[in-house]
Amino acid sequence: MPPAIETTDLVKEYGDLRALQELSLTVEEGEFFGLLGPNGAGKTTFINTLVGLVRKTSGTAEVFGYDVETEYQQARDAIGLAPQEFNVDRFFPIREVLMHKAGYHGISEEEAAERADEVLKRVGIYDKRNERFDWLSGGMKRRLLLARALVTDPDLLILDEPTAGVDVQLRHDLWELVTELNEEGTTILLTTHYIEEAERLCDRVAIMNEGRKVTVATPDDLKTRGTDTISVRLESSAATAPALDGYAHGVSLSGDQLEVRVDDGGATAPQLLHDLEAMGHEIADLEISRTSLEEIFVDLTRSEDRTVTRSSASDSSGGADDGAEESASKREPEREQEGVA
Numbered sequence: 464m465p466p467a468i469e470t471t472d473l474v475k476e477y478g479d480l481r482a483l484q485e486l487s488l489t490v491e492e493g494e495f496f497g498l499l500g501p502n503g504a505g506k507t508t509f510i511n512t513l514v515g516l517v518r519k520t521s522g523t524a525e526v527f528g529y530d531v532e533t534e535y536q537q538a539r540d541a542i543g544l545a546p547q548e549f550n551v552d553r554f555f556p557i558r559e560v561l562m563h564k565a566g567y568h569g570i571s572e573e574e575a576a577e578r579a580d581e582v583l584k585r586v587g588i589y590d591k592r593n594e595r596f597d598w599l600s601g602g603m604k605r606r607l608l609l610a611r612a613l614v615t616d617p618d619l620l621i622l623d624e625p626t627a628g629v630d631v632q633l634r635h636d637l638w639e640l641v642t643e644l645n646e647e648g649t650t651i652l653l654t655t656h657y658i659e660e661a662e663r664l665c666d667r668v669a670i671m672n673e674g675r676k677v678t679v680a681t682p683d684d685l686k687t688r689g690t691d692t693i694s695v696r697l698e699s700s701a702a703t704a705p706a707l708d709g710y711a712h713g714v715s716l717s718g719d720q721l722e723v724r725v726d727d728g729g730a731t732a733p734q735l736l737h738d739l740e741a742m743g744h745e746i747a748d749l750e751i752s753r754t755s756l757e758e759i760f761v762d763l764t765r766s767e768d769r770t771v772t773r774s775s776a777s778d779s780s781g782g783a784d785d786g787a788e789e790s791a792s793k794r795e796p797e798r799e800q801e802g803v804a
């Protein structure tokens with residue numbers, strides 16, 4: 464089986480702005496994969512390229528081995544997208560919205576009705592099935608976007624910031640649901656600003672910045688890239704900070720409080736204790752704090768100089784590009800429904 468997503472040297476330019484810069488990324492079938500990055504990193508552009516809402520400038524992008532442009536229909540049929548923005552037909556009861564969506568993918572009316580009911584139950588808004596989108600609360604709207612993504616029973620579920628602005632209860636419900644889906648075999652691509660979410664859910668994460676892939680790693684691997692702090696309380700104040708060459712990246716002392724920065728706190732603590740005792744210090748207390756994924760993320764995505772930046776001309780050329788997107792969006796009526804480009 465080919466990977467769920469495989470892109471090679473993918474580039475997207477909006478006028479002078481390179482939103483994706485030679486992005487090569489592989490997401491294996493069955494993975495729960497996170498795409499992290501600050502605002503404007505290119506996450507939505509990447510997703511929109513996969514679903515045919517944005518036309519790539521160069522490079523290749525395949526979904527389960529299907530080229531997203533030359534084999535658009537096969538690639539698109541494999542994907543369920545829950546976009547960041549609410550883009551649902553407001554004039555129909557939500558059950559019908561879901562049935563229309565299934566219909567676009569060639570599913571018979573009878574089966575579409577069954578599937579609509581099934582996914583509405585699954586996301587917990589079946590009792591709202593005859594209501595219109597506008598009448599739903601914000602949280603229910605998020606649930607509906609997920610239901611719409613699921614109604615075609617996709618092999619690849621793409622969630623673009625599914626928990627942005629939702630309450631804690633819904634966030635946990637959504638986490639539970641997507642974990643279940645992944646356990647049932649659905650590949651998941653999730654973009655999020657919540658590091659905790661990525662850490663909790665994802666097998667691997669790609670960190671993007673300014674259209675580039677900064678790194679791909681498991682959340683645990685990422686955490687090992689930071690430094691830990693060992694905080695030691697001494698029985699009595701010391702006059703000078705001890706020299707701990709060899710493993711300490713930094714040592715600071717304030718009275719009886721000593722802070723030592725090391726690569727791996729757990730592995731280094733015994734050595735540190737030994738060394739301090741050998742220097743005549745008595746230890747009252749010791750605590751290790753691990754670098755949070757958030758700190759590592761901030762560190763990895765510190766602003767760099769852009770090789771190509773938006774120029775004043777790009778606003779107008781962005782308009783020309785929009786024209787290209789618009790013609791792409793007319794290829795299938797559903798694209799307008801799901802479109803966020």
Ligand SMILES: Nc1ncnc2c1ncn2[C@@H]1O[C@H](COP(=O)(O)OP(=O)(O)OP(=O)(O)O)[C@@H](O)[C@H]1O
Binds near residue numbers: 784
């Ligand atoms: N249609 C467009 N025309 C011109 N520029 C665009 C267009 N869409 C996105 N951009 C620009 O491309 C860059 C990447 O945007 P994108 O929305 O992909 O980032 P993102 O990582 O999804 O951000 P966020 O986390 O804020 O959603 C940004 O600089 C954005 O302004």
